[in-house]
Amino acid sequence: xKNVKTAVGGAMLLxxxxxxxxxxxxxxxxxxxKLGGVLALTGAQGTIGKVIADAGKLAVDQVNKAxxxxxxxxxxxxxxxxxxxxxxxxxxxxxxxVSKVQAIVGLVGSGxxxxxxxxxxxxxxxxxxxxxxxxxxxxxxxxxxxxGGYFFRTIPTARSMALAHAxxxxxxxxxxxxxxxxxxxxxxxTAPDAKTALEKLGGKVAGVVPYAENxxxxxxxxxxxxxxxxxxxxxIGLSADGTTILRxxxxxxxxxxxxxxxxxxxxxxxxxxxxxxxxKAVGVDNGQASGPSADAFNKDFQEAYGRPAVGPGLHTMYxxxxxxxxxxxxxxxxxxxxxxxxxxxVQDPTGVEVQAGVEGLKKGLDxxxxxxxxxxVGATGAFRFDRNGDVxxxxxxxxxxxxEIVTEKVISLEQMNALGTKAGF
Numbered sequence: 301x302k303n304v305k306t307a308v309g310g311a312m313l314l315x316x317x318x319x320x321x322x323x324x325x326x327x328x329x330x331x332x333x334k335l336g337g338v339l340a341l342t343g344a345q346g347t348i349g350k351v352i353a354d355a356g357k358l359a360v361d362q363v364n365k366a367x368x369x370x371x372x373x374x375x376x377x378x379x380x381x382x383x384x385x386x387x388x389x390x391x392x393x394x395x396x397x398v399s400k401v402q403a404i405v406g407l408v409g410s411g412x413x414x415x416x417x418x419x420x421x422x423x424x425x426x427x428x429x430x431x432x433x434x435x436x437x438x439x440x441x442x443x444x445x446x447x448g449g450y451f452f453r454t455i456p457t458a459r460s461m462a463l464a465h466a467x468x469x470x471x472x473x474x475x476x477x478x479x480x481x482x483x484x485x486x487x488x489x490t491a492p493d494a495k496t497a498l499e500k501l502g503g504k505v506a507g508v509v510p511y512a513e514n515x516x517x518x519x520x521x522x523x524x525x526x527x528x529x530x531x532x533x534x535x536i537g538l539s540a541d542g543t544t545i546l547r548x549x550x551x552x553x554x555x556x557x558x559x560x561x562x563x564x565x566x567x568x569x570x571x572x573x574x575x576x577x578x579x580k581a582v583g584v585d586n587g588q589a590s591g592p593s594a595d596a597f598n599k600d601f602q603e604a605y606g607r608p609a610v611g612p613g614l615h616t617m618y619x620x621x622x623x624x625x626x627x628x629x630x631x632x633x634x635x636x637x638x639x640x641x642x643x644x645x646v647q648d649p650t651g652v653e654v655q656a657g658v659e660g661l662k663k664g665l666d667x668x669x670x671x672x673x674x675x676x677v678g679a680t681g682a683f684r685f686d687r688n689g690d691v692x693x694x695x696x697x698x699x700x701x702x703x704e705i706v707t708e709k710v711i712s713l714e715q716m717n718a719l720g721t722k723a724g725f
Contacts, residue, residue, distance in 0.1 A: 329368075329370075329371065329372035329373070331372075332372055332373050332374060332375035333368065333369045333370065333372045333373070333374045333375070333402065333628060333634065334374075334375050334377055334399060334400060334401040334402060335360065335374055335375070335376050335377070335401060335402065335403055335404075335405065335621070335624065335625065335628075336377050336378075336379070336392070336395035336396070336399060336401030336403065336404040336405070337353065337356055337376060337377065337378035337379070337404070337405055337406040337621075338378075338379055338381050338388050338391045338392050338395070338404060338406045338407055338412065338416060339352060339353045339356075339378055339379075339380065339381065339406040339407075339408060340380070340381050340382070340383040340408045340409060340412075341353060341378075341380040341381075341382075342380055342382050342383065343381075343382040343383025343384060343514075343540075344383040344513055344514055344538045344539075344540040344541055345383040345408050345409060345538050345539065345540070345563070346382075346383060346540075347539050347540060347566065347568050347569075348408070348539050348563060348566055348611060348612055348613060349383070349408050351605075351607075351611055351613075351614065352406070352408060352431060352432065352611075352612075352613040352614060352617045353378055353406070353617075354601075354604070354605050354614075355431075355601065355609075355613070355614040355615070355617040355618045355621075356376065356378075356405060356406065356431075356617045356618065356620070356621040357376060357378075358597075358600060358601060358604055358605075358618060359618050359621035359622040359625065359661075360374050360376040360621060360625070361604075362600070362622075362656075362657060362658045362661050363622070363625045363661055363665070365658045365662075366658050366659075366661045366662035366665055367662060367665055367666075368665075369625055369628045369629050369665075370628070370629060370634070374625060376621075377395060377399045377401055378406075379391035379392075379394060379395060381408075381409070381412050383408075383409060383538075384412075385409065385411035385412045385414070385415045386415070388407070388409070388411075388412030388415060388416055389412070389415040389416060389419055389420065392404060392416040392419075392420040392421075393419075393420055396420055396424050396426055401426070402426075402628065402634050402635070402636070402639060403426060403427045403428070403429070403624050403627075403628065403636075403639055404416070404420075404421065404426055404427075404428045404429075405428070405429045405430075405431065405617070405620045405621050405624055406430070406431060406432075406617070406620070407428070407430040407431065407432065407433045408431070408432045408433070408613065409432075409433065409484075409485075409486065410433045410434060410435035410437070410438075410458075410484070410485040410486040410489060411435075411484055411485040411486065412433070413428075413430050413433030413435065413438060413451075414433075414435065414437060414438065414441075414485060416428065417438065417441070417447060417450070417451045418441070418446070421447070421448075421450045421451060422446070422447060422448045422450055422451075424636070425448070425450060425635075425636030425637060425640075426450060426636050427450050427452070427624065427627070427636055427639045427640045427643060428450055428451050428452070429452045429453065429454065429620040429621075429623065429624050429643070430451070430452070430453040430454070430455070430620065431453070431454055431455060431613050431616040431617035431619075431620040432455055432612065432613040432616060432617070433453060433455070433486075434453075434455055434456070434457050434458040434460075434461060434486065434489065434490070435457075435458055435485045435486060435489040436457050436458055436459060436489050437485060437489060438451060438453070438457075438688075438689075439457060439688050439690055442687075442688035442689055442690075443688060447688075447689065449640055449689070450636065450640055451689045452620075452643055452685050452689035453616075453620075453689060453690060453691065454616040454617075454619045454620045454623070454678075454680065454683065454691060455586060455613075455616045455691070456586060456690075456691060456692055456693050456695070457690060458486070458489040458490040458493065459493050459720070459725055460586075460692070460693070460695055460716060461490055461494075461536075461561065461562065461584060461695070462490050462491075462493035462494040462496075462497050463493075463497050463695070463716060463719045463720060463723060463725070464584035464585075464695040464696075464697065464711060464716075465490075465494045465497070465498070465534050465536070465559055465561075465584055466494055466497035466498035466500075466501050466503065466719075466723070467497075467501065467697075467711060467719060468559045468582050468584060468697050469498055469503055469532060469534065469559060470498070470501050470502065470503055471697070471709070472532070472557065472559075472582070474503065474531055474532035474557060475503075475504060475531055476504050476506045476528075476529065476530050476531045476532070477498060477503060477504070477505055477506060477530055477531070477532045477533070477534055477559075478505070478506045478507050478508075478509060478525045478528050478530035478532070478533055478534070479491055479494055479495060479505060479507075479508045479509070479533075479534045479536065480508075480509045480510075480511060480521065480522075480525055480533060480534070480535050480536070480537070480545060481494075481508070481509075481510055481511070481535075481536040481537065482510070482511060482512075482513050482536065482537040482538060482541060483510040483511060483512055483513075484513060486536075486538075487510065487536050487537065490536050490561075491508060491510075491536050492508075493723075493725070494534060494536065495508055496723060496724070497719070497723040497725075498534075500722060500723040500724055501719070501722060501723065506528040506529065506530040507525070507528040507530075509521055509524050509525045511537070511541070511545070513537075513538065513541050514540075514541070515541070515544070516544070517544065517548060518541070518544055518545045518548050519548050519552065521545070522545065522548045522549050522552055522554065523552065525549075525554075526549075526552060526553070526554055530555070531555060531557060532555060532557035532558065532559065533549065533554065533555065533557065533558045533559065534558075534559045535558060535559070535560050535561060535564070536561045537561060537563065537564075538563050539563050539564055539566055539568070539569050542560065542561070542563065542564045542569065543564075543569050543572045543573055546558070546573045546577070546578075547573060550573075550574075550577045556577060556578070556579065556580040556581065557580055558578070558580070558581045558582075559581070559582055559583065559584070560581060560582070560583035560584070561583065561584065562583065562584055562585035562586065562612040563612050564583060565583050565585050565610070565611055565612050565698055565705060566611050566612070567607075567610070567611075567703075567705065570700065570703060570705065571703075575700055575702065575703050578700050579700065581699065581700065582697050582698065582699045582708060583697065583698045583699070584695060584696070584697055584698075585612060585695070585696055585698060586615070586616065586680065586693060586694075586695060586696070587693060587694030587695050587696040587710050587711065587712075591677075591681065592655060593655035593656045593657075593660065593677050593678055593679060593681070594615070594656070594679055594680070594681065596655060596656045596657035596660065597609060597615065597618055597656040597657070597678075597679035598679075600656070600657055601614065601618075609679075610705050614679075615678075615679035615680045616679075616680055618656065618678065618679045619676075619678035619679050619680050619683070622656065622661060622676065622678055622679075623643065623646060623647075623676050623678065624639070624643070625661075626646045626654070626661070626664050626665070626668065626674065626676055627639050627642035627643040627645070627646050628642070629664075629665050629668045629669070630642040630645055630646050630668045630674075643685065644684075644685055645673075646664070646668070646674050646675075646676050647675060647676060647683075647684045647685065648673040648674065648675050649675055649684075650673060650675075651667075651672070651673030651674040651675040652664070652667045652672055652673065652674045652675065653674075653675050653677055654667070654674045654675065654676045654677065655677055655678070656678055656679050664676065680693065681693070692713060692716070692717075693713060693716075694710055694711055694712050694713050694715075694716060695710075695711045695716060696708075696709060696710045696711065697709045697711075
């Protein structure tokens with residue numbers, strides 16, 4: 301069932317959507333288990349954020365069909381951060397103070413994640429599992445003991461993206477690459493590492509050009525980049541801004557040798573830029589695992605939403621949601637400390653393997669109810685949170701085959717580790 305609520309957060313009107321299954325009325329529980337989601341449904345990241353939200357909703361729907369958490373149905377309360385960190389902070393506060401959620405997932409933007417973790421997750425002891433925030437600042441916070449262990453993410457950090465950008469430029473033989481990047485926590489956490497990695501791998505960086513988000517035109521920044529006479533472009537930005545930059549880049553005669561961030565791995569971006577301009581383009585993204593669990597998610601997403609599971613954040617959002625709900629089932633009680641500790645417990649390498657999909661999640665929920673250990677292997681494959689709540693994983697490069705987004709190359713975890721060593725990371 302879907303109903304929409306609204307509330308005022310700060311000076312802005314924020315929309316909240318709550319999803320749960322009709323089985324709530326069957327009622328072994330007076331109230332549903334509540335999971336919060338802070339997601340960019342509008343604004344610069346809205347195009348991809350709405351689809352990412354669907355991936356989280358799919359996991360909630362499947363857990364509800366599998367019997368729910370502790371025999372209760374799950375209500376997924378999602379609030380729109382409008383792609384702005386300050387609004388995301390208000391959204392998270394609302395979820396905790398008003399909706400009384402027991403955990404939070406989502407967090408598309410790094411700036412939003414930093415504010416939410418620092419000001420909401422830690423002081424309120426709310427486990428928070430990000431699908432998409434890649435800033436290394438969150439790792440530093442964890443290393444300094446500032447997250448209290450309440451922050452986790454299912455996506456590799458920005459450093460992995462930076463290495464993949466550099467390797468893509470080397471694979472293509474580009475000799476003089478300009479890097480354009482969004483001037484926020486996300487871009488500032490990725491662009492310097494991309495420059496370092498490319499130079500350490502033997503490439504040359506013509507220059508680095510920052511840009512401010514949410515501008516109607518980027519002609520001035522593009523002209524500055526073109527004045528460096530690059531033979532290629534690495535573009536680190538969001539889907540909306542990236543679309544505008546690419547239009548300006550091509551209209552001003554920029555090369556079609558472009559390397560795009562995972563935020564632009566979207567059919568909407570391809571359509572709005574024009575596939576005829578992107579025939580030589582490649583992009584980077586997290587490497588999706590193959591195998592039955594990944595296949596199950598891809599199939600279920602296609603059936604649920606009538607579109608392929610291709611795009612940034614879909615697999616990682618599903619896993620962020622699914623593993624949080626499994627942890628809530630495993631927790632001794634539904635409080636922050638218990639859920640936080642259970643997030644690692646449901647990754648036990650000696651446990652029963654649990655995969656994506658209704659039957660897979662039911663297997664996990666039933667095993668936990670019976671007191672057995674489980675190992676969640678999700679849409680992104682097997683992963684484990686390290687002491688900072690981070691994960692590592694393979695990366696990929698993608699390209700266009702006509703209008704279809706296809707994988708060009710997979711960079712294995714072992715290869716990623718070797719690249720990191722060569723780059724001095």
